[in-house]
Amino acid sequence: MSSSETEQAKGLLNPAAVRERAHEMLAIGLADGLEHWKVDLDRLPETARYVAAVIRDQYPTLAVPFHARWRHLAVDGMDLWGPTADRIDWPDAATRARTEFDLAIVSVLLDAGSGPGWAYADAGTGRTLTRSEGLAIASLRMFEAGAFSATDGDPLRVDAGALARLSADDLAAGFQVSADNPLVGLEGRAALLRRLGDQCLKRADLFASKDTARPGGLADVLIARAEGGRLPAPAILELLLEALGPVWQDRLSLGGIDLGDCWRHPAMKRGDATDGLVPIHKLSQWLSYSLVEPLQRAGLQVIDLDGLTGLAEYRNGGLFTDLGVLTLKDPADAQKPWPVSDPLVVGWRAMTVALLDRIAPIVRAELGVTAEAMPLASVLEGGTWAAGRRAAAERRPGGGPPLTIVSDGTVF
Template sequence: MSSSETQQAHSLLNAAAVRERAHEMLAIGVAGGLDHWTVDLDRLPEAARYVAAVIRDQYPTLAVPFHARWRHFAVDGVDLWGPVADARDWLDPASRARTEFDLAIVSVLLDAGAGPDWSYRDARTGRTLARSEGLAIASLRMFEAGAFSITEDDPWRVDAVALTFLTAADLAKGFQVTPKNPLVGLEGRAALLRRLGQACLAEPDLFALEDEPRPGGLFDAMVDRADEQDRLRAPVILEVLLEALGPVWRDRLTLGGVDLGDCWRHPAIKRDDATDGLLPIHKLSQWLSYSLVEPLQTAGVEVIDLDGLTGLAEYRNGGLFMDLGVLTLKDPADAARPWPVSDPLVVGWRGMTVALLDRIAPLVRAELGVSAEAMPLASVLEGGTWAAGRRSAAERRPGGGPPLTILSDGTVF
């Protein structure tokens, strides 16, 4: 491997690279240069009106929170985490932040699509929940029960050693998986968490600055990168995560010995170096970045440049653009075929979704009469395109599934 290849690999591990190449993909699509897709930007204003209407329905005051895992820890409007955490006697703000990092990191990594046939019955609320909300509450209950801890006096933590022994059977028990209640990619999720544990143990400088190796140790690594005014740029959160979590992704691309994570090949992306044909997306890592903002803020760190992160290339956002006619398959039969996440059809769809979210956000704000400061991209996503994608899916397809059939191992969507 060469040092130049290593440098080129690192050039893909940031939000700016995601945004640049996503907009390049969209421009190619608009020009008719993609094999599978046509793009109609004239449909964007109508899509923006649809999203704005969803935001008004859900948030009449237009005070929209960030798109983060914490939203899914609420059932029927009742926050199941915040009040409990507020009532706990923490050693200091950093201790709470490390715990919330532990919870958010594990919960996000476990949430890459549940499939249409899985649900979770929460004994405490009496509710049966599916998809992201069900995955969130199932992971929260496992966390509260100490399923990820080997520290006897503190079940509310995620220990690296505990993760290395986690099995699919452990997850199946916690997530109530049975033959009649199947969860997509169960073994893939368990293996992902085992690799997270191994990564924590292998990099104590990143994961154990103030404690035994644990995902929550990344709080200290991020605080260490804040400026003298305790301000941290949001894109730096992503860069730390990509550095730390690179080894956890299985069977992904590497360049110069560097793990590229959620980065895929597409023939339309042209470069004259080793990054030719590569499109970085980093969806789960970016959603995790958004989810770590609030724990950092609670601990006294000011997170700035939030819009330096990008929109999320997942099937709710991408499905919204398909359902509303912004993106159209050239061959309608492709909608019924199963597609691996590495196929150029899916890679192009995901890349254009990121760019289209940048395009639709100002249109949504204009519809609502709010500024970018009042409604950053993270709030447009939450209020927002993700919720609108779910609504449009429910209006068009029984069960509200995505408009494409994606073959996933539980670590992408």
């Protein structure tokens, strides 16, 4: 490996690189340079009106929270984590931040698409939940039960040792998986958490809190990196990409650096070792958004929130596909199974990031709000993600995505 390759690889591990190459992919699509996709920006205003209508329905006051895992830890408007956390007599703000980092990191890493055949019956609320909400509540209940803790008398934590020993059977029990209730990528999810545990043990400089190695140790790192109590949001992602890079299996690397959610596309031309590479970092960016509120509760001011990008997942991508902004050149492609590494999927995801940048100001104009009042994280929540789900439900039984994606449980 060369030092120049290492530096080029590091140049892909930030949201600016995601945004740059996403907009380049969109420009290629607009010039009809993509094999699988056509782009029609004339459909964007109507799509924005659809999103704005969804936001008004969900948030009549237009006070939209961030698109974060915490939104899914609620059932029928009842927050299942916040009141519990508020009742605890935390010794200091950093202790609560570590705990909430533990919960958010594990819950987000378990959030990849569940598949249409899985549901979670929550005894605490009496509700049967599916998809992201079901995965969130299942992970919360495992967390509350101490399933991720190796510390006697302290169930509300995630210890590296407990993760490193986690089996698919453990996860199946917690997520109520059976032959009649299958969860996509069960073994992949368990293996991902085991690798997270191993990585926590290997990188004590990042994960060791004052008592043990745990994902929540990252809270200490970010609090220490804040200057004058201010922390740029892109710094959260950059730390996550450094800390979590090795947990992703069978992904690309360059110069000895793990690239995570980064894929090849022949249209992305470069004259260096990053030729063809398209960084996306969806789960890591969603996790970044999800760590903002714990950091704020710890007393930090998180700035430059729009320095992060929109999220390239099937709800946002499905919105643009279902409303005609992105169209498959061959409609039969919608019926074929596609691996996440295929250029069709890579192009779709990259253009989704760029189109979220394009649609956000149009949505704000429809609603009469400023970017300060409704940052991209709120446009996503209110928002494009919810609108993508609604559009899918209007078009397909079960509300699945417009493409059939072969998932290992660690991408979507």
